Amino acid sequence: MSTAISETQSNDGLARLLQESEDCRLRGRTTEAERLLGKALTQWPDSLEAAMRLAQLALDRQDFGRAIELLQEACQRNPDEPQAALDLAVVHLNTGNPQAAVAVLEASLARTPEFCNGWLLLGQVREALGDELGALTAWYQAITRARRAGWWTDESTTPPQLLDAVLHAVDRLRRGRRQLFFGCYDDLRQTYGASELRRVDRALTGHLREWDSTPSDPRQRPKFLFFPDLPSSPYHDPFLQPWAPQLRAAFPDMRQEALDLIRQECALPNFIDFKPGDRVENVLTGEGPQPAWEAFFFYRHGKRFDENHARCPKTSAVLESIELCRIADQAPEVCFSVLRPGTHIMPHHGVTNTRLVMHLPLIVPPDCALNLVDAGEHHWKEGELVMFDDTFKHEAWNRSTSTRIILLMDCWSPYLTPVEKQAVKRLVETISGLQQADRMPNADDRMAAPQ
Template structure:
């Protein structure tokens, strides 16, 4: 039955009074007006939501639950109200129901950092430490992406204690998780052999400040301390490089065949937005291009490409490659077109070294790499190795295409134990990053 005009007018007046009292900081007066509205219209979402929030603030959890459930009967996919319901259910110690409500809220809106914070608290109380870690971490990361929880000034006073507690939990649990990944190797090699790895982990978790031996070096992801530092490495440190160089002609022949077929190549870098490419590539002759024919990418073998270049694949498989599950090696024919310029950038970790074997280098001193401000001009068949955590850039100023083999190698100053530990550590970090919804920084 429809309401009479007088009743509608009364509700409108009550709503005006309720909003005015709410906005002017008179919550008790607002609550009384909203309660009368809810009595007259039991499905009034605004009134029920206010009353639920008021009950929650006054620690009347069960009443708050009732109000929020009435709102959800009208708006079952309201993520904010589901978050409020979850908060009230936590206050009522109904943890299983709270978990369900908060998971529903996050499924509807993954950026709701308050819902994730509450869910982390629930999971912690349910003794699911890893689940709590993931949710707390995601809550903090999402909030900070939105400019919140960066300091006391960007954190609501009512949330500060919970946020700081979550941050301490994340610090402790991430250390426990990642340190656990290398614990079997500590047993195998002895704690002393992994001392630098443990410092590396502490630096990654920002529990220790890095002490860079060279101010030009700044890894984007993982800094390993105590390694001799230079932009370029003597190739004598890599006993396998001399034999690799002898394969240049045979590798070049297979490269020229796939280049002529013009298939199997893809951009070395991919961007979510085309305009982002301008920060990485520039060109003096039309559209710049940096393409790759991958043998391995992020640790995955490109079997079809390997079949097309069987000799190259055999040579690569016999090399002491960096092998990290889901991450390394990265090996390709790297193709830089005429006039293309790879702009200055930095690599992700000094635990790896980038090796180049030039196959086609057109022009005299027209194709170069600059690392740490020091220029290197490629020479066909002469391999080179550099630390890409120094700012570096590369260009092809000739009128033809430049092609090299680009590949990862271990930093030669890492011990066998350290290489094994870094492989386990990076894989564990990658697993966590994917679970926490973060991009894999080793693939940047």
């Protein structure tokens, strides 16, 4: 009780000094205001507000050295409060020291990467220093982080004092996206050599439509990114994955955990996240009483479903022991895929051939199949792995009267090198980050991020 009272009195004392100093400032008694703030800072050295007010008074009388000293101390005592770092960077800029401003911002953003204003200013300073790629990288962070949080999507969500800077950043990203995309894995090129990234470069220039990267096989049509020079085949040997034997050996445990879930009759979400206006019949049809494609997700778009892992601990342990394709907001995608009786998944294409799809059939009634169009049907057999390239047109069906369950997971193409996997991960995250920003609601043409 006495400690709480003491803390309350202490806070009241600080608040009183801050108010008194503000009253003095408003009456033009700046010397007295500074004295009171100095007293407050002596008694409460961690007070960010006292330090920043005192720094502002020092700036008002053009004592830049004192302002820098105060803000540096504030940053050291409050490393997770990025506004002090931003103010310090601005003072460095105004005193002709942009390199110091960059150093302050970079150190602060390493601790508080969600501070969009810091990224925005860092982009401006880097641009002024001639570091074009560094500026684009900072602006990418600023715009994508802000828009994921619902900010800077249009003029109503952008503070007026930032509007011109935000518009400039969006415009520069639109015009500089090629440099940004190549730059996101440039350090790998410097480390491993240009020849190790040749195929990634070729995939990127194809994505940018600098050449026609349409696959020669008319059955293969990636919806997002085609990586050339990989073996082009609908089906692939699952044991090209070094962890395939481990996955197959886990079949009995995974099957039992899937059976337990079905017996509990727990509600499962649809595998496809249908949106208002979507025509379900374009995705699912069938003669069953309630055609449905459902999923018990372990990972979805890279997000881990901890509760589901806890409910199936043996399956979880195996998944966490093997290489998963990890791409922010994209992968892994791992689930018990549940196809209800009489359901037909209509023909469709996947997004990229840098990832393949692995199936471990767990519960397979008769008359169930995966069909890669014009490449042949595959009739699942319980416990037998199958791996395929889902950028080839494919469909699946369950024409039985029982539920079919498989472990479905995406995985890296085994034909990619470790360095290529790193580069593709960065490239996809950068491209999709900009696309996500552009999909934010209420964004008008001026505020739209580049595709």
